Amino acid sequence: MAKSVFSGVRISGVAGAVPKSAVNNLTDHHFCSVEDRKKIVALTKVASYRKAPPEICASDLCLAAAETLLSGVGRRPEEIDAIVFATITPDYRVPSTAGILQHRLKCRTTVIAYDIGMGCSGYVVGLYNACSLIKGGGLKRVLLLSGDTQTKLCYEEDKNVVFLLGDGGTATLLEADAGAGDIVIEVMTDGGRFQNLYVPAGGFRRPSTEATRQVREQPDGGMRSEDHLYMNGMEIFKFSATDVVKTITSFMEAEKLSPDDVNHLFLHQANGFMNDKIAKKLKFPPEKVPYTIEFYGNTGSASIPLTMAHHFSQKGSTGRGRCLVSGFGVGLSWGVATMVIDGVYAPPILELA
Amino acid sequence: MDEKIRELFATLLQVAPEGIEDQTSPASLERWDSMQHLILVAGFEEEFGVDVDPEEAVEMYKDFATFKRIFLQRMESRR
Numbered sequence: 001m002a003k004s005v006f007s008g009v010r011i012s013g014v015a016g017a018v019p020k021s022a023v024n025n026l027t028d029h030h031f032c033s034v035e036d037r038k039k040i041v042a043l044t045k046v047a048s049y050r051k052a053p054p055e056i057c058a059s060d061l062c063l064a065a066a067e068t069l070l071s072g073v074g075r076r077p078e079e080i081d082a083i084v085f086a087t088i089t090p091d092y093r094v095p096s097t098a099g100i101l102q103h104r105l106k107c108r109t110t111v112i113a114y115d116i117g118m119g120c121s122g123y124v125v126g127l128y129n130a131c132s133l134i135k136g137g138g139l140k141r142v143l144l145l146s147g148d149t150q151t152k153l154c155y156e157e158d159k160n161v162v163f164l165l166g167d168g169g170t171a172t173l174l175e176a177d178a179g180a181g182d183i184v185i186e187v188m189t190d191g192g193r194f195q196n197l198y199v200p201a202g203g204f205r206r207p208s209t210e211a212t213r214q215v216r217e218q219p220d221g222g223m224r225s226e227d228h229l230y231m232n233g234m235e236i237f238k239f240s241a242t243d244v245v246k247t248i249t250s251f252m253e254a255e256k257l258s259p260d261d262v263n264h265l266f267l268h269q270a271n272g273f274m275n276d277k278i279a280k281k282l283k284f285p286p287e288k289v290p291y292t293i294e295f296y297g298n299t300g301s302a303s304i305p306l307t308m309a310h311h312f313s314q315k316g317s318t319g320r321g322r323c324l325v326s327g328f329g330v331g332l333s334w335g336v337a338t339m340v341i342d343g344v345y346a347p348p349i350l351e352l353a
Numbered sequence: 354m355d356e357k358i359r360e361l362f363a364t365l366l367q368v369a370p371e372g373i374e375d376q377t378s379p380a381s382l383e384r385w386d387s388m389q390h391l392i393l394v395a396g397f398e399e400e401f402g403v404d405v406d407p408e409e410a411v412e413m414y415k416d417f418a419t420f421k422r423i424f425l426q427r428m429e430s431r432r
Contacts, residue, residue: 035367039392040388040392042395043388043391043392043395159388160386160387160388163388220386221383221386232387233386233387233388233390233391234387234390234411234414237387237391237407237410237411238407238408238411240407241407241408241410241411242407242408242411245407273391273395274407277407277410278407280404281406281407
């Protein structure tokens with residue numbers, strides 16, 4: 001079972017960046033009727049989200065977040081030992097974007113830098129990696145970058161995804177600290193269901209061709225090409241409402257945590273209706289479950305840290321208390337983690353033009 | 354009650370109620386996709402003041418007879 005307890009790792013800061021350009025779900029998406037747009041916004045709570053222009057990648061957003069974070073916590077790039085970049089929208093198919101970020105951030109060439117090809121669970125899997133590098137590898141400081149520009153994966157008239165997915169990038173600094181409390185992380189994987197949320201063509205199993213790039217009505221009735229992201233909405237809802245809830249529930253039981261013991265439940269910002277259902281099932285009061293989905297949408301691997309950064313920056317630029325975080329999605333992959341944070345630096349969310 | 358459910362179902366989906374029969378399913382009614390299904394569930398919850406469990410919401414995405422049966426069970430359990 002991929003459940004581990006990491007003692008002596010501290011989260012010292014989290015920062016986020018989004019593109020300046022916003023999409024308004026009520027006034028844009030003219031392929032959908034006004035009535036439908038209103039209903040979708042009321043259901044999903046995504047009133048708007050940020051969309052990166054062609055020249056901005058997830059790495060650019062993460063870079064901006066990382067520079068702000070390092071300067072805010074008073075650390076120099078040379079003090080970083082590892083860069084872990086969780087994303088499903090890297091700069092290139094080859095090489096790993098984390099290496100390019102090592103150079104752009106002006107970190108030493110002695111860092112270990114690699115990508116994790118994970119989406120909505122990417123932050124939790126990234127935390128697992130970062131903690132492992134510190135505890136198992138003896139590193140002092142790991143920069144966890146977590147971000148996606150998912151709008152680039154979507155066909156602009158696929159209403160299953162285009163009302164939900166937005167772009168964002170984040171940076172989280174994890175440091176060795178003997179005095180820090182435990183970070184407990186559990187990660188789950190079911191690759192048997194990967195086809196419920198995936199891009200069918202464009203990889204090496206099924207390379208992109210003129211035929212796969214052609215936008216047409218797909219077997220499920222949706223309009224898109226096979227190079228675009230496909231989501232089986234009901235299966236993903238079912239997965240989130242059952243597997244994810246069960247995992248969080250059993251995790252909380254094992255860790256002897258009740259909603260009373262937790263100050264902040266940071267859920268992957270999937271969609272408003274689904275997250276409300278999950279929080280209700282877990283018996284969390286709304287005031288303990290921060291949302292950013294209203295204005296950033298579902299930002300994939302960025303959604304948890306972006307929500308943390310936004311929430312803590314609103315509370316005076318520092319975060320405190322017990323956090324429970326859960327990411328779930330592409331893979332299918334899901335995970336849950338808990339940690340007590342104390343004075344996490346969180347600057348206001350940056351906007352990139 | 355059956356008729357009220359049919360009327361609301363059709364109104365929320367913006368289709369004619371006459372076209373809604375017990376065997377009507379997401380496969381036979383193009384408008385009834387996953388997004389519209391969650392809009393349906395949320396609409397029924399609001400109209401009748403009940404909470405549908407996520408597992409029930411998933412089960413309801415089969416055909417109109419199942420949608421109606423599970424929703425009525427949920428209404429019954431509230432009493």
